[in-house]
Amino acid sequence: MIALLSLAFGQPPLNPQTITKFDEEWWVWISEQPPPDWPVYELPPNQSALSLLPEATRNHTDRVLYWGEAQLKENTIWWSELMAPYSVRSNAKFNELLPKREKSIAKRTASGRAPFSRTELVQPNSEPIRQLYLLKSFEVEDPSSFVSLQIEAKFQRGLRIFLNGTELVLHDLPDSNHNAYAELQTELPEFQQQDIGATDRWQKAWMALPTEALRKGSNIISAQAHRLPDQDNPAIYFDLELSGYTDFGFVKAPYLSNPRSNGISVLWELSADGSGVVELFNENKELISYFPSYSFNHFHELRIDGLQANTRYHYRVVSDNIEDERVQTELKSFITPPDDDTPFQFLLYGDSRANPEIHSKLITLMAKEAEQHDIPFVVHTGDFVTYGYVWGLWQSDFFTPAAPLLSQVPLLPAIGNHEVRQPIYYHYIDAPDNESWYHQRYGSADFIALNSHVSVSPSSTQYQWLKAKLEELKSSDRWKILFFHHPPFSCTPQRKPGYGPIRNHIVPLLEQYGVDLVLLGHDHLYGRTPNINGTMYLTSGGGGSGLYSGQTDAQNEVCVEKHHYVKMSVHPDRIFWEAIDSRGELIERYELPKRRSSP
Missing domain, CATH: 2.60.40.10 (Immunoglobulins)
Structure with missing residues (x-):
């Protein structure tokens, strides 16, 4: 008999409960030799992990430990009380980065913050170790209470994770033996990346992992972190959190897209x-x-x-x-959207990251719009979350607050710089074509999305695609509406005159092919330009992020520092819109007539 557990839209989404995470209680094996009896089913018998640090320095958060070649060859014990996460670098790379590190430590100390919360293992220049082995014991009172497990790890670069000797994760490690190098197994399109900034580490979540290996009482989670052959910034990096779900249900309530x-x-x-x-x-x-x-x-x-x-x-x-x-x-x-010249409405907002409370207020207002009017989609101009590689931020800052709207109004997205080209964006977001840049017709308008966080130079694939698409549409009398993240003409003083690559490469195309309207984000405010050589630019970046100051000039007629959304109405001969703040009050009402001249 089927047991009905829940109705999604009337309940908050499920979130995982932390079971254990990386901290100083982990044991680490630093050696050219593998630990005995790997993978570990239980703590090594008749052996306790030895503290590598003197008592007085165990709680210091900035730990730099030099590890010589002789120690690597002779070490046959587990060490403890090394603050996680772990980074392994060669001596040459550590010295190269030392001035930057010392400057950062001084800045953090001056502001009353701890320098870092990690352990740096500095290795000999000749041949840094290829892997670390790590394990931790933790207690579970009732393993039957969990319906699934979840692991989120930061790592560089091959990874193998075990629970009580059962393998749960194997990532970019085709040869999982001792002294094996990591090897990249997934080829990504040019507009995606896994790396997180200059540190060249990754972050990934593994969902719905089986619970059978979890046992009552003492459990052992263990991991191998392997480096790539020629990477050294850092050579190895590892951090981890194990969590679990106690109920079957919706983590992300059904949402609409494409x-x-x-x-x-x-x-x-x-x-x-x-x-x-x-x-x-x-x-x-x-x-x-x-x-x-x-x-x-x-x-x-x-x-x-x-x-x-x-x-x-x-x-x-x-x-x-x-x-x-x-x-x-x-x-x-x-x-569904119209396929003829029937007028239609849509919603517009962007930069919803970093403040789910304000985001939720705007969602409530937009959901009411959707209940009162026929709204076939909502355009988001990018920066959904602050760090696009963090699974939890997608949960807390975007999908949870956006659920009341996206359950009834499908999403039409553009990617922002804070998504940092991460695969998780493309996993959760569905859009036409390659999902990074695409075209779709709605009623009397052609909508074109671009990815302004990758190359838009004339030699780029995206530029060539856009030029061909605009050439294809040049004889059409329909509206030409583009949307992407970075504005070429900025309201924000420190960003004026605007984003150079778009201004230098894309704007001339827009003017050449008679693009009517461009929808933008990035500047955390509401902004509108005058008609600039036949094209108007509308910035909607007030979806929740901290507001930026605005300053009008010859290229920016309106700059209003308010959280907001925009309700757009498209007719064959005009587009008009209302910008509405988080209190439901009107910021601006504007009408854009259709040009009749051909480009």
Whole structure:
């Protein structure tokens, strides 16, 4: 018998509970020789980890330890009380970075903060060790209370993680033996990256891991962190958190994306593997079709095609787990965009990162707009979260506050610089074409999204694609609307005159092909330019991030420092919009008439 557990939209999403994380209680094996009996099922018998540091310095957060070649060859014991995370560098690289490190320590100390919270292991120049072995013991009172486990790790670069000797994670390590080098296994498109800034480390979450290896009482989590052959900034890096879900349910309530006049995508995430089906209803709430997922997984992305343009539908999502427990949503509705010149509305906002409370206020206002009007999509101009590689920020700062809107209004996204080109963005976001730059027609308008965080030079793939697309559309009388993150004409004084690559390379194309309107973010305010050589630029970057000061000039008629969203109305002969602040008050109402001259 199926047991119904929850209705998604009426309840907060599930979040994992921390079981254990990296701290000074971990043991580490630093040697050219592997530890005995690896992987470890229990703490090594008749042996305790030895403290590497004197009592007086154990709690110091900035730990630099030089490890000589002789020590590497002779070490046959586990060490403890080394503050995590761990970094391993060669002596040459450490000395190269030392001035920058000392400057950072001085700055942090002057502001009353601890210098760092990590242990730096400085290795001989000749051949730094290729891997670290790490383990920790932790207690679990009732392992049966967890339906799945989750691991989030920061690492460089090959990784293997065990729970009580059972392998849970194997990443970029084709040869997992001792002294093996990591080897990159995944080729990413040019517009994606895994690296996190100059430190060249990665961060990744593994979801819906099995719980069978978890046992009552004492448990051992252990890991191997392997370096690449020629990487040294750092050579090895490791940090980890193990968490678990105690209930089966929605981690990310169903949300809508990639709207078209004849289809839409429905996506959702579960706390454990489960089936998935979308039930589709007509405007009168009569069931008309089922769309099964055909996969038993924790994440589902279903494409619903064969819809009618400018038509309202209702839908429900149902998922069952292996224990015949069911979660389902109540009915929600959406409307498809028109495929003719029928006027339509859409919502616009961006830079929602870093302040989920304000983001949630704006979402509440926009959700009311969607309940009162037919709104087929919402454009987000980028910077969904502050650090695009952190799984928890996508959960807390974007999907949780945005759920009341995205359950009924599909997302049309542009990527920002704070997503840092991370694969997690492309995992959770569905968009047309390559999902980084794309074109879609809605009613009397052609919408084109760009990725302004990668190259837009004339030799770039993106530039060539845009030029070809604009050439294809040049004879059309429809509106040409572009949206991307970085404004070429900035309201913010410290960013004036604007983002150079866009201003130098993309703006001439926009003017050449008669682009009518460009929607932007990045500056945390509401801004509007005058008509600049036939094109108007509208900045909506007040979705939650801390506001920036604005300053009008010849290229910026309006600069208003308020959190806000914009309601856009598109007609064949005009576009008008209302910018509305977080209190629901009008900032500006503006009308843009359609040009009749051909480019």
